[in-house]
Every structure is written in structure tokens, then in C-alpha cells.
Amino acid sequence: xxxxxxxxxxxxxxxxxxxxxxxxxxxxxxxxxxxxxxxxxxxxxxxxxxxxxxxxxxxxxxxxxxxxxxxxxxxxxxxxxxxxxxxxxxxxxxxxxxxxxxxxxxxxxxxxxxxxxxxxxxxxxxxxxxxxxxxxxxxxxxxxxxxxxxxxxxxxxxxxxxxxxxxxxxxxxxxxxxxxxxxxxxxxxxxxxxxxxxxxxxxxxxxxxxxxxxxxxxxxxxxxxxxxxxxxxxxxxxxxxxxxxxxxxxxxxxxxxxxxxxxxxxxxxxxxxxxxxxxxxxxxxxxxxxxxxxxxxxxxxxxxxxxxxxxxxxxx
Numbered sequence: 001x002x003x004x005x006x007x008x009x010x011x012x013x014x015x016x017x018x019x020x021x022x023x024x025x026x027x028x029x030x031x032x033x034x035x036x037x038x039x040x041x042x043x044x045x046x047x048x049x050x051x052x053x054x055x056x057x058x059x060x061x062x063x064x065x066x067x068x069x070x071x072x073x074x075x076x077x078x079x080x081x082x083x084x085x086x087x088x089x090x091x092x093x094x095x096x097x098x099x100x101x102x103x104x105x106x107x108x109x110x111x112x113x114x115x116x117x118x119x120x121x122x123x124x125x126x127x128x129x130x131x132x133x134x135x136x137x138x139x140x141x142x143x144x145x146x147x148x149x150x151x152x153x154x155x156x157x158x159x160x161x162x163x164x165x166x167x168x169x170x171x172x173x174x175x176x177x178x179x180x181x182x183x184x185x186x187x188x189x190x191x192x193x194x195x196x197x198x199x200x201x202x203x204x205x206x207x208x209x210x211x212x213x214x215x216x217x218x219x220x221x222x223x224x225x226x227x228x229x230x231x232x233x234x235x236x237x238x239x240x241x242x243x244x245x246x247x248x249x250x251x252x253x254x255x256x257x258x259x260x261x262x263x264x265x266x267x268x269x270x271x272x273x274x275x276x277x278x279x280x281x282x283x284x285x286x287x288x289x290x291x292x293x294x295x296x297x298x299x300x301x302x303x304x305x306x307x308x309x310x311x312x313x314x315x316x
Contacts, residue, residue, distance in 0.1 A: 002026040003232070004077035006062055006110060007084035009033070011186045012125070012179070014045035015225050016081065017055070026054045028075045030068075030084065032061040036091070037189055045186050062106035072113040079232055080114050081123040082107060085156075088190065089129060089277045092152035103155035108162060115170045122172055123231055124163045128180040128217065128245065128282040129153030137249075138285035141178070141241050150277035160241065167239035174238075175231040180245030180284045184221035184304060185311035192252075193218075193305070196259050197312055200267050210274040212253030215281045217245040220299035220307075230293040245284020246297045258301060262309040 003020055007013045008029030020027050029046070033039040049055050056075075060067050062084045086092070086102040107124070114122050131139040132147040148154040160176045167174040187194045199206045227244035234240070250258075256267055289295035299307075 009042040096151035138283040140285040176241040180217040205268040205270040215249040220304040223297040243284040
């Protein structure tokens with residue numbers, strides 16, 4: 001099976017590509033090395049993949065419609081995993097237009113190319129951010145997603161709506177996956193676990209917004225990849241959406257304590273008020289994902305943090 005992974009040099013994407021290559025699939029990767037963080041980090045993520053005969057990397061931007069169509073014309077993928085996106089809640093407040101251009105317009109370009117080439121399955125990477133300020137927990141796929149708290153969440157909600165319309169209009173089988181705070185080796189340097197751990201190791205203060213009571217459903221990257229692989233294999237002819245979380249929300253204060261334990265060092269904490277765009281909690285209901293995808297997260301937070309620390313300190 002030939003799979004095209006957009007954003008395949010990033011954190012989740014590079015792990016997914018590892019999994020696909022290990023099972024003998026042909027993989028084509030599109031990534032534009034967005035300057036949101038250092039290009040070298042993504043190059044390091046994919047360096048070990050370059051020698052595979054089943055792997056091809058294409059530097060391109062999903063905003064470039066003609067380029068995307070040319071790539072589909074040449075590569076003719078059977079499955080598309082649309083991971084490419086502008087990520088981050090707080091940065092989306094500073095430049096919402098760019099988030100719209102990438103997360104909505106870019107997704108449309110990839111969808112149009114997929115329809116034109118009769119792709120067998122389209123996977124769209126959504127986010128727990130679509131649930132916004134919903135108070136009912138855990139978040140279930142059938143819950144309303146009309147209380148967005150950030151432009152990022154709004155673009156992911158819009159991406160889901162566009163995908164649903166393309167599936168209805170063109171018969172493209174699409175699965176949208178709502179990721180919940182994914183962490184692990186290769187995690188983006190701007191995300192909390194990575195940022196906190198580096199600061200603690202260098203005896204630098206970490207900034208906590210609010211009183212530490214906000215909670216997130218942290219999900220280890222191998223569990224997320226397992227969910228993506230199951231969604232690729234999922235037999236569907238229309239549109240569907242699934243949560244990929246851990247069903248175990250953890251308070252920010254508890255997360256910091258967990259990082260301190262695996263590093264063997266105490267954090268120097270600088271507290272600030274809660275930030276605009278943040279949500280009080282995320283918590284995934286996994287009933288639907290377990291029933292239909294066979295999704296079952298295996299890595300608890302303590303184990304995942306230890307694995308992340310080992311990678312950060314020793315490169316393992």
C-alpha cells in the first residue's frame with residue numbers, strides 16, 4: 001500500500017512513517033520544514049528513514065495547490081494521512097490568518113487532489129481543541145463542538161466540516177482523528193512536557209499559567225500511531241470521527257511532579273495568570289474508538305515520561 005503522509009517529518013508524522021515502513025508499506029512524505037521551530041529537528045527525525053527503498057521525501061507546502069497536484073500525479077498514493085498543519089493554541093492568537101491558510105485552505109488542496117486521484121482512504125488529523133469550552137466530560141465524538149476557545153481549534157473544527165462535506169459530495173472515505181496532547185520522543189520543543197523538562201535540566205524556571213488545576217489527557221505517541229494505523233485499516237465508505245486519547249486527565253501540577261521524578265530534579269516555578277485561549281480540561285471518551293477501531297492505549301504517564309526523559313537526556 002502506498003501512503004502519502006503530509007507533515008511526515010514532524011513529531012507524530014515521523015513515528016507514523018517508522019511504523020508504516022516497518023510493515024513494508026511504500027511511504028511518500030510531504031513536509032515544508034515550517035520555521036515554527038528549527039529545521040534541523042525535523043531533519044533529525046527522518047534521517048534514519050532515508051535509506052529505505054520504500055521511502056521518498058518531498059519538500060513541499062500544502063498551500064501550493066499546483067505543487068500538491070503535481071505530487072499526486074506523480075506518486076498516485078492509495079492512502080493519504082493529512083497531518084500537516086499549523087499547530088499550537090497560543091501562536092494561533094498571534095497569526096490566525098496563517099492558521100486558516102494552512103489548516104483549512106491547505107487541507108482543501110490535499111482533499112481536491114485526493115478526490116481527483118480516487119484515493120481509497122483519507123485520514124485527517126484533528127484535535128481535542130475542537131471541543132473548546134465544553135463542560136461535559138469526558139468528551140465524546142457526538143458532543144457539540146461550537147464553543148471554540150482559540151483560532152487553532154476553530155480551524156480544526158472547520159477542517160472536519162470540510163472533510164465531512166467532501167465525503168458526502170465525492171464519496172471519499174474519510175476518518176477524522178481527534179488527538180489529545182500527544183507526547184513522547186521527538187515531541188515539538190514548544191510543547192509543555194518538552195519545554196518543562198529542558199528548563200528543569202538547565203536549572204531554568206518554568207512558567208505555569210493559572211493555579212495548576214487545569215488538566216490534559218496526555219497520550220503517548222505510540223498509542224496515537226496505533227490509532228492512526230487502525231483508522232487506515234478501518235472499513236468505512238463515508239465519514240467518521242474518533243477520539244485518540246488516554247481517558248485519564250492529569251492536572252498540570254501533577255504533570256510537573258511527574259517530570260521532576262523522572263529527571264530527579266525540582267522545578268523552579270514562575271506563575272502567571274491563565275492565558276487567553278486555554279481550556280480548563282481535556283478528557284477523551286474512548287468508547288467509540290475502542291469499539292470500532294480496537295483502540296486501547298497501553299502507555300501510562302509515568303512510563304511515557306520516563307521514555308521521554310531517556311530520549312531527551314541520552315538520545316534513546
